[in-house]
Amino acid sequence: MKFWTSKGSAAEGIPTPDELKKSPGYPSLKSLQEGPVAIIECIEKIPCNPCETACPAGAIRIGSSITNLPALDEDKCTGCGVCISSCPGLAIFVVNLNYANGSALVSFPFEFVPPPKVGEEVAAVDREGKEVCKGKVIKILNKRKQNRTPVVSISIPKKYALVVRGISVNKNGSSKQNNSPKGGNNENKMRVLDHPILGRQSPGKTLNITVDGKKIKAREGEMIIAALLNAGTRINRFTSKYKEPRGLFCGIGQCTDCIMTVNGIPNVRTCVTPVEEGMVVETQYGRGKWG
Amino acid sequence: MIEQWGKKVNNAICRCEEITEQEIRDAIRKFDLRTVDEVKRLTRAGMGLCQGRTCTPLLTKIIAEETNKKVSELLPLSKRPPVRPIKIEFLTTEE
Amino acid sequence: MNKIVDVVVVGGGVIGSSVAYCLAKKGVKVIVTEKKEGLSFGASGANQGGCPLQLFESPVLELARESLKLYKNLSEEIGYDIEYENVGSLVCSVDEKQFSDMEKHVQNKRREGINVRLIEGHQLRKLEPTLGEDIVVGVEEWDSCTVNPFKVNYGFAYAARKLGTEFLFSSQVKKIETDKERIASVITDREKIKTNFVVNAAGVWTSEIGDMLGLAIPVKPRRGQIIVTEPVPLNKRWRYILDADYLTVSFNLEAIEKSKNPRIKLGVAGSYVQENTGNWTIGSSRDFAGYDNRVTMQTLKHMAKRATKFMPKLKDVNCVRTFAGLRPFCYIDGLPILSKINNPQNFVIATGHEGEGITLAPITGKLISELIIEDRTSLSIDAFSFSRFGKIT
Numbered sequence: 001m002k003f004w005t006s007k008g009s010a011a012e013g014i015p016t017p018d019e020l021k022k023s024p025g026y027p028s029l030k031s032l033q034e035g036p037v038a039i040i041e042c043i044e045k046i047p048c049n050p051c052e053t054a055c056p057a058g059a060i061r062i063g064s065s066i067t068n069l070p071a072l073d074e075d076k077c078t079g080c081g082v083c084i085s086s087c088p089g090l091a092i093f094v095v096n097l098n099y100a101n102g103s104a105l106v107s108f109p110f111e112f113v114p115p116p117k118v119g120e121e122v123a124a125v126d127r128e129g130k131e132v133c134k135g136k137v138i139k140i141l142n143k144r145k146q147n148r149t150p151v152v153s154i155s156i157p158k159k160y161a162l163v164v165r166g167i168s169v170n171k172n173g174s175s176k177q178n179n180s181p182k183g184g185n186n187e188n189k190m191r192v193l194d195h196p197i198l199g200r201q202s203p204g205k206t207l208n209i210t211v212d213g214k215k216i217k218a219r220e221g222e223m224i225i226a227a228l229l230n231a232g233t234r235i236n237r238f239t240s241k242y243k244e245p246r247g248l249f250c251g252i253g254q255c256t257d258c259i260m261t262v263n264g265i266p267n268v269r270t271c272v273t274p275v276e277e278g279m280v281v282e283t284q285y286g287r288g289k290w291g
Numbered sequence: 292m293i294e295q296w297g298k299k300v301n302n303a304i305c306r307c308e309e310i311t312e313q314e315i316r317d318a319i320r321k322f323d324l325r326t327v328d329e330v331k332r333l334t335r336a337g338m339g340l341c342q343g344r345t346c347t348p349l350l351t352k353i354i355a356e357e358t359n360k361k362v363s364e365l366l367p368l369s370k371r372p373p374v375r376p377i378k379i380e381f382l383t384t385e386e
Numbered sequence: 387m388n389k390i391v392d393v394v395v396v397g398g399g400v401i402g403s404s405v406a407y408c409l410a411k412k413g414v415k416v417i418v419t420e421k422k423e424g425l426s427f428g429a430s431g432a433n434q435g436g437c438p439l440q441l442f443e444s445p446v447l448e449l450a451r452e453s454l455k456l457y458k459n460l461s462e463e464i465g466y467d468i469e470y471e472n473v474g475s476l477v478c479s480v481d482e483k484q485f486s487d488m489e490k491h492v493q494n495k496r497r498e499g500i501n502v503r504l505i506e507g508h509q510l511r512k513l514e515p516t517l518g519e520d521i522v523v524g525v526e527e528w529d530s531c532t533v534n535p536f537k538v539n540y541g542f543a544y545a546a547r548k549l550g551t552e553f554l555f556s557s558q559v560k561k562i563e564t565d566k567e568r569i570a571s572v573i574t575d576r577e578k579i580k581t582n583f584v585v586n587a588a589g590v591w592t593s594e595i596g597d598m599l600g601l602a603i604p605v606k607p608r609r610g611q612i613i614v615t616e617p618v619p620l621n622k623r624w625r626y627i628l629d630a631d632y633l634t635v636s637f638n639l640e641a642i643e644k645s646k647n648p649r650i651k652l653g654v655a656g657s658y659v660q661e662n663t664g665n666w667t668i669g670s671s672r673d674f675a676g677y678d679n680r681v682t683m684q685t686l687k688h689m690a691k692r693a694t695k696f697m698p699k700l701k702d703v704n705c706v707r708t709f710a711g712l713r714p715f716c717y718i719d720g721l722p723i724l725s726k727i728n729n730p731q732n733f734v735i736a737t738g739h740e741g742e743g744i745t746l747a748p749i750t751g752k753l754i755s756e757l758i759i760e761d762r763t764s765l766s767i768d769a770f771s772f773s774r775f776g777k778i779t
Contacts, residue, residue, distance in 0.1 A: 240617075241309040249306070249345075253375065256307055256340035267340060267376070267616055267704060287617045287664055322540050323547075325555065329424040332431065332536040335663070340616055342706055366423075372681060376616060376704035379668075382690035383701075 014127050015043050017162070024071035025060075025092075032162075036079025036096035036105070040070050041165075042089065054086035081107050081141070085149040094153075095161050104161035105138060107153040115140060115150055116167065123168040124156050131168055133160050181211045181231035190230045191219075209279040224270035224281060225251075225258055236260050236270060240286035261288045304353070305346040307339025315350065319357045327351055327368045340376065343368045390580040391415045391552075393758065394572045395587055396559050396595055398422075399430035400535065400743055401736055402587035403542035404751030407464070410549035412759055417581075418543075418551060419574050421558035421591075426539045428589040429743055432679070432711020434612065434659040434667045435535040436626050437745035438475045440495055440502055440527040441633075445769035446721065446742065447498060452765060453749035454529060460538075460748060464545035469534035471625075471662060478510065478517070478524035479630035480695050488523050491633050495527070502527045514623045518698045530626060532659055535744050542751070559588075562598045569599075569730045583758050585734045589714045590677070592737045599730060603723070604775060605738050607712035611671045611681050613689060614707040615700065617664030627696060629656030636672065637720065649688040656692045666700065668693045670741070672713075681708045715740045722746065724753060724770040734758060735772055 008016050020026050025040025032039075040051065040060065045067045052062045052070065059076035060083060062068050081094040090109045099105035106124075116122055116137045124135035135154035142150035156164050193201050205220040209227060218227035225248055228236070235245040236258045249257035253272035262268040262281050266288025270281070302312050318324060318334050327343075327350050330336060336350060337343030343350075347368045355362045393409055395402045398420030406416045420427075437457070442450040461467045479488055488504065495502045502525050510524045511517050517524075543553060557574040562584065564570060571580045586595045586603070596603035635641045636655045645651060653672025660666050671685045686708060694701050716723055716738035723738040736754045739746055749765070756763045 239309055244309070246306075254341055254344040259340070265702060287619065322544055323553070324424065326424045329426070332426060333540055338665075340706060371707050371709050373705060373708065376706050378701065379613070379615065379690050379694065379703055379705055380701040382613070382686050382705060383694060384687075 015041060019043050024069050027072055027074050027077070031074040031077075032095065032097055035098055036081075036094055037074065037077050038072060038079060038081070038083055039093045039095055040072055040083075040087075041091045041093065042070055042087070044089075045069060048088065050086045050088065051083050051092060054083050056080065056082060081151055082145060084109050084151045085146040090149075093165060097158060097161055099155060102158055103155045104158045105153050105155050106135075106161055106164050107139075107151050108166055109149045110140075110152040110167070111149055115142075116152065122154060124154060124160065124164040125166050125168050126163050127165050129166070129168070132164055133157055135164065135167065137167075179233055179235045181214050181216045181228065181233045188230065189232070191226070207275055207277045207279075209275055209277075209281060211281045212283055218275040220275070222275060224260070224262065224268075224273050224275050224279070227275055228270065228281070235283065237284035238286065260284045304349045305334075305336035305339060305343075307341050307345070308335045308337075310334050310336040310346075312353065315353055316357060319354060325354070325358055325360075326366060327354060328366075330354060331368060337368055387577045388580070389417060389552075389577055391417045392581065393417075393583040393585060394419060394579050394581045395585045396572075397428070397587035397589055397591075397737075398425040398539075398543070398553060398555075399428045399587065399589055400426075400539045400542070400747040401430075401589070401739065401750055402585070403539050403546060404747045405585050405587055405736060405754045406551045406751075407542040407546040407549070408751035408755035409758065410546045410551045412755060414755075414759065416546065416551040417579055418546075418553045419557040419559055419572070419577075419579075420553065420555050423555050425543055425553075426536055428591075429711050429713050429739075430535060430539050430589075432610070432612070432709055433535055433741070433744055434657060434669055435532050435538075435661075435744055436475075436657065436659045437531050437533065438477075438626065438628060439529045440475055440477060440491075440500055440525065441628065442742070442745075443494075444498070445766075446746070448765055449749045449753075450742070450745050451529075453746050454531060456748035456752070457531060457533060460541070464541045466537065466541040466544055468537045468541050469662065470531055471533075472528070472531050473625045474526060474528040475530035475626045475628060476510075476514075476524050476526045476624040477628045477630055477632065478521050478696070480518070480520040480522065481630070482522055484630045484634060485523055487633050488525055488630060492525055495525075500527060500529070514621060516621055516697050516699055517627075518694075518696055520695050526624065532626060532661075533744065538744065538747060542747075559595060559598070562595075564599070564730050567729045568732050583732045583734060585736055585754060585758070587736045589737055589743075590712045592714060592735070596735075599733065601727065601733075603735060603737075603772075604718045605714050605716050605723070606674065607677055608715040608740065609671070609673050609675045609679065609710055609712055610669060610741065611685050611689065611708065611710045613668040613686060613693075613705050614709075615666045615668065616704045616706050618666065618699075618703055620662075620664060621660055625660040627656070627658040629692065629696070631655040632657075639720075642672075648684075649692065652685045652688055654685060654688040654692055656689075656696050658693065658696065665706075666697075666703070668700070672741075677712065679710045679712055681710050713740045714738055714743075718775055722750075722770050723772055724750060724757075724767045725772040726757060727772045738770075 023043050027037045031037045047066045049062045051060045057076045059073045061071050083092045094107040096105040120137045123131045126132050135156040139153040207218045209218050216231045234247045246257045249255045251271045253269050258270045259267045261284045303309050304312050392415045395406050395418045406418050409416050492502050492504050505524050507522050561573040569584050590607040592605045593603045657669040714737050723735045753763045
């Protein structure tokens with residue numbers, strides 16, 4: 001089955017199977033068939049060696065020249081997976097072809113939030129990010145040894161074990177995220193009340209503004225966008241041509257990505273416009289209505 | 292260098308008018324454009340609400356790549372008043 | 387660098403590009419010399435792109451009519467969309483006293499075969515709610531159009547290039563060498579070009595080229611300023627709205643001189659074009675400031691005030707940009723100069739279009755190419771001959 005449209009790492013940053021097999025960090029088929037083993041898909045000669053020191057069994061060797069590709073000593077490797085979290089390029093995986101009848105276990109670093117849940121069915125993707133098959137999340141390791149790079153292990157059909165290297169984040173990203181503003185409860189979810197340099201921000205007068213029909217609270221003197229972000233509204237408008245969502249971008253009144261229709265007037269830059277009592281703010285679609 | 296960018300050309304360079312990198316490169320190649328002003332006039336990049344504030348550095352870099360010039364040799368987008376959008380009403384009372 | 391061509395066109399604006407294209411179409415080898423590092427850096431790049439048929443009068447009217455016909459199919463012919471839009475035009479008045487002028491205008495245009503219709507104020511507002519209460523009467527006409535002037539310029543250039551025309555940028559003409567009564571070659575910053583003909587399409591810089599041949603070409607720059615707004619929803623019926631002052635004062639230098647109204651002295655008359663993206667370009671102004679192409683607050687103030695009289699809603703709309711351009715104006719009679727001259731015999735002038743360059747670009751290209759190749763034109767250009775000037779001091 002042809003999975004690769006990649007022209008190789010030099011052209012696109014995505015290695016082809018041939019490039020990988022030539023790398024000294026790639027185990028032999030024999031080792032792969034014996035049980036869990038690390039696969040170091042590192043093919044760029046750069047000065048980098050945390051994997052060498054991370055391995056408790058000393059199975060990874062870079063050697064005297066720090067730009068060498070890491071070499072895997074298959075006999076020493078236990079498949080423990082500590083190395084997975086150590087690679088800054090997220091290039092180390094552990095594959096267990098003998099996990100279960102017909103299924104393999106693939107472990108990979110996963111730094112997106114929110115992480116999946118154990119037991120969840122996920123879309124397993126290849127190195128180009130394309131979905132290959134469905135998988136099930138078996139384990140998520142996120143202890144101190146993982147140093148804030150959690151390791152997710154999924155079970156997938158055995159035949160994809162050398163292809164699957166990640167899972168797809170839910171396609172319903174921020175656009176379908178709940179954008180409607182939440183009212184008074186989350187008073188200061190995103191406001192910085194105690195700034196390391198500016199000190200404590202004393203509460204000013206509280207104002208009410210209406211955003212897409214919902215009333216939210218705002219503090220006197222802050223910009224409209226601050227009140228919006230605090231209420232959880234990340235999307236300010238949708239563009240005219242491609243109907244894409246836009247939110248805060250530059251924050252300094254230059255890029256006009258944050259514009260909304262305020263009190264009937266379109267194209268108001270919410271990042272530089274202060275709130276006023278009773279302001280009516282609406283998501284702007286395209287060019288907005290002529291005030 | 293241009294091959295490496297080949298995969299990423301559907302980015303919007305001009306966010307205000309939603310002009311993609313592909314459209315800009317196509318225009319530069321088709322019409323032998325050499326300046327940011329020309330690119331703006333033909334593609335509308337830089338004519339939107341922010342008047343080129345966001346995309347000018349990107350446009351300059353793309354033109355430099357396409358025409359094999361250094362960024363320092365290219366003139367920036369011509370700047371004209373007002374420095375930020377003002378209501379027509381203000382123009383009527385300005386002294 | 388030495389080159390040899392049939393024709394050198396000086397100037398890469400809409401006129402120069404159009405002339406180059408029409409010549410190239412007939413197999414002529416052309417070089418266009420442009421002093422800037424790109425096209426459209428003169429009046430061609432500082433206009434609203436409007437072609438208002440009803441404002442033209444003889445002898446230019448005949449050319450304008452033909453030119454608009456050429457525009458209809460231009461996109462297809464050159465293989466590039468110039469954004470031709472048949473938006474018509476509405477000339478309207480905010481002054482009761484201009485009513486009779488408007489009626490006379492309707493009669494004149496009808497006589498010239500232009501289909502116009504007079505519409506009273508209240509009816510105008512019913513058809514187009516954005517028009518202001520002050521508007522008394524309007525005259526609409528549906529042959530006018532708008533085009534994207536940059537796309538016209540680059541479109542002609544692109545089509546000309548495909549046919550073998552060469553465009554030289556950052557190439558300012560410095561000297562013209564003559565031999566007996568003919569031009570032999572043109573010398574720019576970097577090239578020496580042997581040629582059989584030279585076309586002067588240098589717009590406001592025309593007289594500089596003339597000086598190199600000892601010719602006084604009576605063209606001087608006339609500044610016009612434009613305000614660009616943010617996009618707003620498109621008007622229902624009319625997107626090209628003109629001030630009736632165009633019928634009374636704007637083209638009348640004497641009247642401007644005599645007037646005590648500061649707005650008229652700055653030559654401000656409303657010309658509002660809404661692009662298909664929703665932005666309004668608010669014009670226009672006419673004053674003489676040498677080669678200064680900066681905007682002035684006084685003029686902008688009058689333009690903005692006038693605009694809010696015609697379309698009050700514009701008050702709350704944001705202005706995102708202002709700029710000024712220089713129109714090549716023939717100060718003897720205000721008409722274009724499309725003509726060969728006596729000496730040198732192979733020098734052709736194609737300029738002086740003032741505010742009509744975009745409208746007349748296609749026909750100018752056609753007529754100049756006919757003048758060069760066949761020595762006669764399909765439409766009479768006698769009224770635009772250089773010989774009408776006699777001796778100019």
